[in-house]
Amino acid sequence: MKSVSILSLATGTPRNVLSQSDALAAARELIGNKFQDFDRLAAVYANAGIENRQIAMPAEWYFVERSFQERTDVYLDVALDLFVEVAARALDEAKLRAEDIDAIVTVSSTGIATPSLEARAMARLPFRTDVARVPIFGLGCAGGVTGLALASKIAGAAPGRTVLFVTVELCSLALRTANADKSDLVSTALFGDGAAACIVRSGEGGFAKIEGSAEKTWNDTLDIMGWQAEPTGFGVVLNRAIPGFARREMRQAVSEMLATQGLVIGDIERFICHPGGAKVVSAIEDALALAPGALDHEREVLRDHGNMSAPTVLFVLERCRAAELPGSSALNALGPGFTASLLTLRCTA
Structure with missing residues (x-):
């Protein structure tokens, strides 16, 4: 294994901002009737340490029970935009072009895309046609660390190899209104949407x-x-x-x-x-x-x-x-x- 450096780091979120007080009000209206003791359970909103989060769609979109297809359509649209945004900024910071990337590791567990996000991004960022694609599903909250570790191992396998790591999660798309339980109540108090990208390369440099x-x-x-x-x-x-x-x-x-x-x-x-x-x-x-x-x-x-x-x-x-x-x-x-x-x-x- 060669020495591997992080050349750049970029983060991004959707444009729709939801305050914690508005999240509580929405939860009360959408799923409050599922819990006899909602007011007691709602203390999780005050104790979560959250003031704002960013979500994939405007708040009113979530007030209608959505099908799997509707959720997937939003995932493909918003997640791809975030992928391209953070990947482009990571490339800019590293002073690299998309053509310089030898492999792309993509981590996402909140939606399904086949072809995966990095393949769809190739229509908007000119990655080489021989770039290695490594999409990973199922890592959840550990995916930022595990995915970056995997990207570093791929980069370290050959001198000068340059790898783009991108993780995108749209947690808000998992909101259930029909069969909500306590897990849904907690998740609406905790989770937001966002993306991050790093470029790693074998050799020296970076931060x-x-x-x-x-x-x-x-x-x-x-x-x-x-x-x-x-x-x-x-x-x-x-x-x-x-x-x-x-x-x-x-x-x-x-x-x-x-x-x-x-x-x-x-x-x-x-x-x-x-x-x-x-x-x-x-x-x-x-x-x-x-x-x-x-x-x-x-x-x-x-x-x-x-x-x-x-x-x-x-x-x-x-x-x-x-x-x-x-x-x-x-x-x-x-x-x-x-x-x-x-x-x-x-x-x-």
Whole structure:
């Protein structure tokens, strides 16, 4: 494996902004009658740490029960626009052309596209006809870290290989109004839509070197997070035990993953975490024995965008970079499986 560097990073969101107060009002109208104790359960909106999020469609679109085809049509339209937007900006920052890309890794779990998004993007960005395409579905919230790790491995397989990594998630399209349960209530309080792109290349340059990556999947945890297939599309599976699980399991998991690189938790100057929710962020701080409030950028991203699934950790990386990355840092996220993913960085800028 060759040394791999991150040359650029770009993020983007849809144009439709939904405040948390408006999200609560919409949930009350759309699914409030499904819960006898809605007012008690609605405290999750106040406790989520979110002020605004961005969504694929104007709010009124969600007030009608949508078919799987309608949701897919929106996914193909909006997700492709976001893909092209963040990919183009990542290319600009790296001072590269689309023709310079040797492989494209695309991570998305909130919609189905066949041909996949990067193939559709070729009509708008002039990628080479021999570019390698690697679309990945099913990683959920862990996809930002796992996908970037895979892109780095592909880049590191040959000198000078340049890989574009893009992750796009439109979580809002999973809203259920007909058969809503508590998972839907929590998800409408937490999730937003967004996209991120990085360009990685074997060799020197960029703002950070990728030093290593690892994953850990726990047995018998398939019911913690994921999708279940329904007539109208994806139905969310979201276990309320996630914060407790993170508090109980993350330290050992992170220690095991770092050990594969000969590192310990104390070697990492900044953990860059996927903010799954306010309680999850606090649980990670506790598990890793970080100072209260240490994950400040995580809370800021959650406040401004909500949990966008896979792209979210890259929004945090963007803020950490703007504030000046320390010498060593580690991206980490939890996702369906139930799986933890970790990637270590060395600042080179």
